[in-house]
Amino acid sequence: MAEDKSEAKIGVYICHCGSNIAGTVDVEEVTGFAQEQGPVAVARNYKFMCSEPGQALIKKDIEDLGLDGVVVAACSPRMHEPTFRRVCEAAGLNPYRLDMCNIREQCSWVHKNGATEKAKALISAAISRACYLEPLERREVPVAPAALVVGGGIAGIQAALKVADAGRKVYLVEREPSIGGHMIQLDKTFPTLDCSACILTPKMAAVKAHPNIELMTYSEVVDVQGYVGNFKATIRRKPRYVDESLCTGCGICWEKCPWKAESEFDCGLGQRKAIYTPFPQAVPNVPVIDPEHCVYILRDGKCGACLKFCERGAIDFSQTEKMVEVEVGAIIVATGYDVFDPSAMTRYGYTRFPNVITSLEFERLCNATGPTGGHIVVNGQEPKSVGIIHCVGSRDRKYHEYCSRVCCMYALKFAHLIREKIEGANVYQFYIDMRCYGKGFEEFYQRAGSEGVTFIRGRPAQVTDLAINEQEQGKLVVVSENTLVGAVMRVPVDMVILCPAMEPRADARDVARLFNLSQSADGFLLERHAKLEPVATANDGVFVVGCVQGPKDIPDTVAQALAGAAEALALIDKGKVELEAATAVVDEAACSGCKICLPLCPYTAITFNEAEKQALINEALCKGCGVCVAACPAAAIVARHFTDQQILAEVEALLVDARPATAEV
Amino acid sequence: MKYVYYPGCSASGTSKEAEESLQAAMKALGVEWTELEDWNCCGAAVAIGTSYLLSIALPARNLALAERAESDLVTGCSRCFMNLIRAAHYTRKNARVREEVNELLAETGVQYSGKGRLRHLLDVIINDVGLDVVAERVTRPLDGLRVAPYYGCCQGMWTYAQFDSVEDPHCFDQLLATLGAEVVDYPLKTACCGGTLSMSRRSVGANLIGDLLAAAGDADCIVTACPLCLFNLNSFQGEAGRIKGTHFNIPVLFLTQVMGMAFGLPKKALGLQRNAVPVDGLYEKIAAGAAVSSAAAGASRPR
């Protein structure tokens, strides 16, 4: 080893990151330490190594000193490894000769004392590893020129349209019978009060009409294989029992169907038939038959009203589930959110009192296409007073710690709508903080205030029907501290609207696994970087947009959807992707042909050459996890860029300060 | 199942009827237990106002004794239960508290290691004995008796969390229904009765009691799961009435008292003569209720 090390010429570059690193780590001392290490030809520190001048420093040294390895001690490799690899490449050094040493996220930001010592150990390890790094070549493969968009809410619709408009093929998959998502359930949208359906339905129609979009509703993605640029997705198409190519959406079938069920679209406030479209503007305007309520299906052919009346003969009970496979270069995940179920918080009496409703239920009550035709009616009466409780299940450790971001604004919108529809109604907002941060939001807040809405700062402790005076008889009483007064108030109202948290879909974990993504602590899917890569994920080629990534309003969702489309297009339009060079390779001479590695590979990248009795790794399929490497009893498989030699050298040098000098034999 | 039983101070004094009926009813159910030997006061709601350490160490001593007896510790007092489980919680959670508490306990020759299980009486009756066994014992169902179960407060976080919903518990309802009573649901069933405020700040304590009595409305009686609440709700009805501008005269019983009534146990064994608000009227109501239900049964009998 010693000879190798002395031959290597390593440059070490320590970044101050302003005061982010230099404020905690003594960069001069660390530079001095690095300078003393055998293989180090040069060690420098600089304020911002990622800046132009910082990069120029490295470039110049590579060129002037002929470095054969570079260590950059700065932020996480997840942040700037690509940057410094480019620097090496530009200076004529193979980019795989770079090692990043994380002294920010895993050192200066988390340690008050001992950060300098730890930085030295980490740098020593990186230098050691850098001595053994080998040049690698990346290969390019073509990209499948299509995108898969999962989820047909506003995020998915917007992303699909943009990719399709750019001339690329899009597969849009939606679980429900129609696209539209939560947005199509809303009545008006804040702060401009445009009608949600009015702005969304044209986009839905455009999706249906677009020659580049293949819409698959009532379908789910069940499997994803492959890698960036070359994904293979399997989509399960559930049987509608209605032939989409024949149906004209005339509606005679659901008019004649005698069987009813609660309408999911109307949050159970209204009813639909067993054959139904969820709402009149559904896209596609083709009904589905709900097998749990259709008597024809439940009782072997008794009924069949739809069959009889459909003039086109579109009803087809022989349909079965179908699997479709598509090849795409990029995937946009836009599966949205669920609404928190407030019945868990018994203190607010949701489900116990019929006049305690959720915000989404209120949207349906308020909507002209809703179960009441847009009349706000509970218990058969128009409420003269309404309490709106913010942060139900949000900003609460017991449920969701985060702020759901949209409730303050829609609560103001509700106040406006109630005051508009019910003459002289009193509206009370029970809020903790009013968060009106968006464009035009503060102005809307002012407007709502001027329209006669009462703001009570406090998180209500309960909603009760226990009256303690005449005024409270027959009312719901919202009990809350008015924190600005410092007194508990009892506010009698006719209706209470709860603003439940937006929460990750119940199956968010399954979705994360399906697309090989991570979840953040709150359960939403994790983006690659909170600020700079808001839609990219740890899985190259898969992007998350809209509320699947976290609660957000419509403008933010649309912006993210467009970002996702841009990312997908950038990937597809480039036409090719570079494959990871850090794959595993079999040393044929050493392979004993024991076949232990074969079943271990999750990508079936390892095949066996029976003639030569040797294992063989297909580099296009290998993703470089290294499971086979660690398992090979003959040590015949080498993990490029993570060789045994590199890692052992790294480990040894990491403990440079642990061994007394005399212990070295 | 092996139990040691922790009576608590109120049950042996101001709420004697709780203790008497509890012993009688448990015997009727065939539950065998021994009294925790040499138990001491858990500190009620008073120790916390005097010394943090004592508010943990006093109950912890009882836990230590039960640990030594290697049995589940059962108590019929919600306040005691809460103090005990709180002591277990903090001694487990905080090493310094554990050390100091054991330093105190060493004075009485015991140590507490955080083991051992604590059980509430309702938990034992419902989950160990079982409502089916309770039902078998019922000889005089509480027909037509409208009973308001009072779950009490301090139980919220500590007590019911162990075996029922915290904010909206129903275990008590199930038990009362099994006894044949009509359960009255009312919004303040888990609201605090004021605890020792009835003694230290009468006007506030009685006000809270008044709210509870009023909320139970037209129930024939209130049944509690805590001897301290039993004392409060019974003893200050006059004062509460004066504050609320009304007159309260609603019998308040301990849960094992109504169980004993349904099991047909003698009044004296249930300490029914000790309740501050007389309970005799309840027997008449049950008799009337029984007559109605047997008449109804007769009418519906096929001819």
Added chain:
Amino acid sequence: MGAQVSTVEKPWTLQTPEHVLASRDLVGNDFSLCYQCGLCTGSCRTAYAMKYTPRQIMNLLQLGREDEAVASGSGLLCTACYSCMFRCPRGVAVTDLMGAIQRLSLHQKHADPHIQRFYRAFMRTVERHGRFHEAEFLVRYYAVNPLRLRSEFRLGLMLLTKGKVVLKAPKVKSQKGIAAMFRKAAEIEGRP
């Protein structure tokens, strides 16, 4: 906190050993997590009678004004029902903090004499007998305050006639050890 509403006129320095505020290191300084939503107060049955609501007490702690919180005596109205602590959306141990304030109020004699006597009398009987002893408690509590005894005449009569006052003191074998626990606690907590 404006001076005009303050109960404490002179600056108050924390001389009490930290043990008295033991709940503080139990839960860390977790009152700093309070975001003043008022759910504790709304859930509190006695908040109406407090000078400062539980939420305001948390705020006083955040402001380093334990003195004001203690002097207000609001902690004495806490029944330790734990509703606030159970519900707190930020996980603040409100009840334990209220208990700490209550202790300080009593130790520093910010409570009515009869309330202090109530606590003392109760704990004294436990110290002496290991268990609560009604008869002795009543004597201790009322003996020095006969006027109050008169107002409690009906209660006393009820207890007596219903056979609820046990005159005989409870017998706990480890009574001496329990009294020693009281002394030890006072020693550790630095109370007189």
Added chain:
Amino acid sequence: MVVPSDNYEPRIVGFLCNWCAYQGADLAGTSRMAYAPNVRIVRVMCTGRIDPTFVLKAFSSGADGVIIAGCHPGDCHYSEGNYKTTRRIAFLRKLLAQMGIDGERFRLEWVSAGEGAKWAQIADEMSAAVKEKGPLAWRENLKEA
């Protein structure tokens, strides 16, 4: 025999997978969660890459503890690398026990990319536990034996 000094700080080597645990440790950083500086991290693509010799190398080079952290079961970026790790580690654990290295010095943990706080807590716990046990000085001790 190495005598522990009063200000003994243990050295712990952490092998973290690139996709979950390493990101979790990065998150602890971006969230500025302070924790003990004793754990030094080696990044591998997957915990499935970790050869038992890496762990032995760490101990023989003077580590007082080793921690392996990867994706939660079922969440592996490479679908099931972490299951393989689990099996391999069980074997290694026995081997280490025979060599006198117990479970407190050698841990396997699952940390997701969203669990920065968990990583900080693990690092703190592990540091405290190993500090309590004192230096391992495995190589020196073996030599003496």
